[in-house]
Amino acid sequence: MFKSFDILTILGLLVALAAIIGGNILEGGKTQTLVQFTALVIVLGGTLGAIMVQTQRETFLRAMQMFTWVFSPPVIEAESTIKKIVGWSQTARREGLLGLEIIAEKEKHDLSRKALQLLVDGSEPETIRQILEVDINSTEETHLKAARVYESMGGYSPTIGIIGAVMGLIHVMNNLADPSALGAGIAVAFVATIYGVGLANLFFLPISNKLKALVDTQTRYQEMIMDGISAIAEGENPRNIEIKLQGYLL
Numbered sequence: 001m002f003k004s005f006d007i008l009t010i011l012g013l014l015v016a017l018a019a020i021i022g023g024n025i026l027e028g029g030k031t032q033t034l035v036q037f038t039a040l041v042i043v044l045g046g047t048l049g050a051i052m053v054q055t056q057r058e059t060f061l062r063a064m065q066m067f068t069w070v071f072s073p074p075v076i077e078a079e080s081t082i083k084k085i086v087g088w089s090q091t092a093r094r095e096g097l098l099g100l101e102i103i104a105e106k107e108k109h110d111l112s113r114k115a116l117q118l119l120v121d122g123s124e125p126e127t128i129r130q131i132l133e134v135d136i137n138s139t140e141e142t143h144l145k146a147a148r149v150y151e152s153m154g155g156y157s158p159t160i161g162i163i164g165a166v167m168g169l170i171h172v173m174n175n176l177a178d179p180s181a182l183g184a185g186i187a188v189a190f191v192a193t194i195y196g197v198g199l200a201n202l203f204f205l206p207i208s209n210k211l212k213a214l215v216d217t218q219t220r221y222q223e224m225i226m227d228g229i230s231a232i233a234e235g236e237n238p239r240n241i242e243i244k245l246q247g248y249l250l
Contacts, residue, residue, distance in 0.1 A: 154204035161196015
């Protein structure tokens with residue numbers, strides 16, 4: 001579910017760009033000198049190509065899909081989930097575990113539905129925990145692999161920027177007899193380096209770190225569900241379950 005919008009990401013990008021462009025203007029530079037389509041093609045194309053060589057197809061596609069999380073992260077409704085778990089525990093106390101069967105069929109969250117089904121089937125608390133831990137760990141590792149794609153892109157782009165700079169200097173050296181071509185070649189050389197370092201530190205690496213933080217939040221949410229369902233299986237008091245799960249909100 002993606003209903004929220006992370007305004008902080010937009011503000012961060014705007015502040016970073018404003019600082020760089022503003023600093024360039026204060027130094028007497030012109031904004032158009034920082035706009036070099038050739039340099040952008042070299043850096044973005046080279047970085048994307050390198051990461052496609054390095055990454056498995058499934059991981060690459062998942063990384064591209066997770067890009068939207070940076071601006072519209074998944075909604076984690078922890079408080080409402082705690083209330084649901086407490087309600088499930090009360091139902092289990094009144095009607096027995098079989099009373100959760102209809103609830104399990106209607107539950108939309110995959111992990112919660114699977115956990116409830118395990119409860120209804122009469123699985124032991126330790127068995128439930130082991131099965132859910134496998135799911136949680138597998139999901140976490142899959143998402144972390146995707147997040148690390150952007151971290152790798154942040155490692156490649158500065159080097160690709162240097163390649164672009166060297167290409168620009170080669171172009172300059174080949175046109176020493178033509179002064180009119182020197183300016184364009186030098187511009188591409190230096191702007192490619194700026195693009196490489198800038199994209200890495202203002203875009204790729206921050207994206208990777210934000211995705212890792214979101215994955216960590218999701219994992220804690222799933223662990224909360226696991227602990228709640230395990231507590232129901234162990235027959236704990238609904239009030240005690242609520243107090244335990246409230247610790248995940250700190």
